[in-house]
């Protein structure tokens with residue numbers, strides 16, 4: 001250990017041996033971190049779910065009506081968009097994608113909503129990974145592939161060969177697939193061909209939900225986007241589409257605003273609990289800091305003592321808070337299939353930044369107080 | 382002659398407040414402290430003793446005058462240099478001790494050593510030795526609140542001497558102690574701590590301990606009103 005560490009050790013002993021204050025500080029920070037991490041994790045979970053199809057299909061460029069703000073509310077486009085896309089320079093290939101919902105009639109006579117994804121008949125672009133059966137079987141009569149995710153059971157856990165009714169047409173399960181992430185809306189997903197999707201599911205005049213484009217190279221992307229814009233439509237890269245959906249949920253729905261508000265409130269509560277407690281701690285020890293000053297501690301040594309107290313306490317509280325939030329999420333995921341919270345590095349980083357702000361504000365108040373003490377006042381008793 | 386002076390205070394003036402509210406606590410005070418002596422400062426409450434002590438020990442800046450400690454004009458120093466002066470040259474025993482209640486006795490004694498950047502274990506070991514000097518070795522790992530007033534006083538002394546200061550300053554050391562304990566402590570300091578390279582300044586109005594003084598400086602209303610030898614005084618006292 002470096003010799004300078006002695007005063008830090010003294011600083012930590014002063015704080016940690018004050019059991020009640022130290023506990024109050026830890027509880028305040030832990031609580032705030034727990035709430036902030038939970039809120040942000042729930043939010044990123046919801047965002048990830050809402051963007052699930054974008055990741056699962058995996059196309060580099062998505063062409064859509066500019067009014068589309070989330071994957072599930074696609075607005076059908078006229079067929080010429082597909083052929084126009086194919087003739088844009090820099091486009092390697094372009095395929096249509098059907099994205100819609102249908103009603104499945106279960107054996108017991110009840111109905112279950114499902115998302116139906118119709119893949120381009122020629123290429124099956126965007127195909128899922130198969131668990132059972134072959135994707136090519138989707139060309140068979142009435143063939144559908146069922147995704148085995150958290151919602152699979154809602155279709156009474158069908159097997160290959162299971163038959164069902166979909167919007168008054170017959171359907172047969174020819175394969176079971178898995179996808180990287182499951183959707184937000186809690187309904188099962190079926191894959192079929194584009195042509196079967198548009199014939200089985202009644203739709204308006206236009207049928208293409210999205211046109212998926214594979215550019216020849218990254219450099220072609222801006223040109224393609226411009227050309228699509230000229231047609232009055234919008235071509236978004238995968239990341240742009242994800243961002244658009246995220247912005248929609250964050251700013252245009254109650255979800256984002258409420259979660260941000262809750263996060264802010266947790267932050268303010270944590271800040272005031274720990275700021276207040278730390279300030280009381282400094283005030284109670286002000287005479288001791290004054291005595292330290294009289295004995296010969298320099299201003300910057302007192303500052304670093306206070307900073308160490310604030311930062312170490314905050315980091316411990318941060319650890320406890322993140323630990324509590326992760327435990328909570330692990331238990332929740334285990335009890336609730338399809339529980340949508342996810343702990344991301346951004347969330348951890350953001351919570352750390354907020355905790356450090358709490359530490360900085362608390363110690364700033366303490367530092368100001370301690371620098372103001374006149375050792376003479378201590379001396380006079 | 383000049384070489385025997387450890388502190389030289391010249392024309393010190395200190396006032397508090399401004400305008401109507403101004404009180405002059407110390408008025409044009411000059412005096413010297415010699416190496417190897419115990420100087421008492423006595424006088425009624427409010428006569429400016431603590432204010433004077435603070436100015437000669439680098440704690441309170443005078444409005445006028447100068448203080449030279451071992452040939453250094455201390456009020457020409459910046460804050461960090463003053464802190465170093467207090468850390469290295471001066472040991473304080475405050476009136477109400479100011480021990481850290483959350484630290485053990487030995488950790489309290491080690492504070493000046495730690496501020497001098499001594500490594501932790503070495504500081505603790507040395508602090509134990511100083512506790513031994515004041516006869517409190519077996520109290521090292523207790524918190525100060527577990528100790529009696531006289532023991533706390535000795536911890537404060539151990540802390541003050543642990544930094545090996547040249548000047549030891551006591552402000553009313555026996556005020557809160559019974560007569561016997563007070564005498565024992567001052568006697569102890571005189572026989573064990575004082576030497577030719579050090580000086581001790583004690584502010585008190587406890588005449589029971591006057592016999593240990595080399596000189597007694599009397600203050601009234603911010604001014605020095607005379608000196609007595611400690612020995613004479615104690616003879617008078619005993620009559």
Ligand SMILES: Nc1ncnc2c1ncn2[C@@H]1O[C@H](COP(=O)(O)OP(=O)(O)O)[C@@H](O)[C@H]1O
Nearest residue numbers: 380397404406425426427428429430431432433
């Ligand atoms: N910080 C201060 N503000 C205002 N007046 C003060 C302050 N410190 C001391 N004084 C005044 O200066 C005078 C001397 O005080 P002090 O040095 O504490 O006396 P003593 O130690 O002899 O009792 C007193 O009148 C006291 O009220």
Ligand SMILES: [Mg+2]
Nearest residue numbers: 380430431432
């Ligand atoms: Mg006084």
